[in-house]
Amino acid sequence: xxxxxxxxxxxxxxQQTNVDTIxxxxxxxxxTGYKAEVAEFKSLLYQEIQTKTxxxxxxxxxxxxxxxxxxxxxAITSIFKQGSMLESSSTTAFxxxxxxxxxxxxxxxxxxxxxxGNFNFTTAQxxxxxxNSDGLPVLDSKGKPITLGKNYVASKxxxxxxxxxxxxxxxxxxxxxxxxxxxxxxTNPSGLEKVESTMYQESAAxxxxxxxxxxxxxxxxxxxxxxxxGSSVQVADEMVNxxxxxxxxxxxxxxxxxxxxxxxxxxxxxx
Numbered sequence: 033x034x035x036x037x038x039x040x041x042x043x044x045x046x047q048q049t050n051v052d053t054i055x056x057x058x059x060x061x062x063x064t065g066y067k068a069e070v071a072e073f074k075s076l077l078y079q080e081i082q083t084k085t086x087x088x089x090x091x092x093x094x095x096x097x098x099x100x101x102x103x104x105x106x107a108i109t110s111i112f113k114q115g116s117m118l119e120s121s122s123t124t125a126f127x128x129x130x131x132x133x134x135x136x137x138x139x140x141x142x143x144x145x146x147x148x149g150n151f152n153f154t155t156a157q158x159x160x161x162x163x164n165s166d167g168l169p170v171l172d173s174k175g176k177p178i179t180l181g182k183n184y185v186a187s188k189x190x191x192x193x194x195x196x197x198x199x200x201x202x203x204x205x206x207x208x209x210x211x212x213x214x215x216x217x218x219t220n221p222s223g224l225e226k227v228e229s230t231m232y233q234e235s236a237a238x239x240x241x242x243x244x245x246x247x248x249x250x251x252x253x254x255x256x257x258x259x260x261x262g263s264s265v266q267v268a269d270e271m272v273n274x275x276x277x278x279x280x281x282x283x284x285x286x287x288x289x290x291x292x293x294x295x296x297x298x299x300x301x302x303x
Contacts, residue, residue: 130253
């Protein structure tokens with residue numbers, strides 16, 4: 033009976049983490065580029081009560097007796113499903129249609145990846161630079177910050193679906209200017225390490241970043257100007273998951289209460 037107390041306690045702890053994950057999803061329902069997360073579980077060790085061969089007359093038994101010792105959270109996985117395209121009035125708002133990620137240079141010099149394409153042009157030395165909402169430079173297909181000279185007007189800069197920056201020439205014809213927004217893919221995007229502001233960092237589990245511009249073996253993503261990718265959280269699904277998690281928590285709590293009542297009855301047998 034003491035075993036059941038600890039087993040039910042592991043269930044309550046795991047379901048609390050599940051509720052925490054669901055709450056985080058609901059909190060980020062309007063966060064640009066956010067990907068819904070799912071808590072995954074795994075069973076703990078099993079305790080062998082009786083082996084397959086221990087019978088009263090020594091004959092072999094086909095099935096033994098093992099009792100589980102509870103559950104724990106094995107992972108919290110991000111589901112990289114395409115979010116809705118939300119129209120934006122900003123000319124520097126970009127959404128990715130496909131499996132790619134934008135790349136930005138962090139303050140520590142490391143490269144981070146994101147699906148949040150809410151960018152702006154900021155003042156830079158001898159011109160302007162494309163940056164995210166935190167002021168971090170957006171990288172081009174060669175891994176360098178995207179910077180433009182003072183002769184460019186930010187409102188006239190366009191981006192085609194291949195990610196190439198365009199600008200009107202003297203005849204007002206839109207022409208590529210030789211700079212392409214970097215888009216990168218990963219063999220296992222769920223293995224990316226999560227950091228702040230819906231940004232991810234490369235890890236051993238995700239594999240090395242694959243530059244779409246330099247690799248013809250991956251399906252190319254498309255960049256859509258004037259749109260942002262909305263959160264992939266589905267409120268109705270999260271509310272259902274929340275109810276299921278709450279019921280599971282209640283059942284584990286009930287198991288603890290029942291075990292406590294059984295122990296009370298066992299203690300009263302001597303009276």
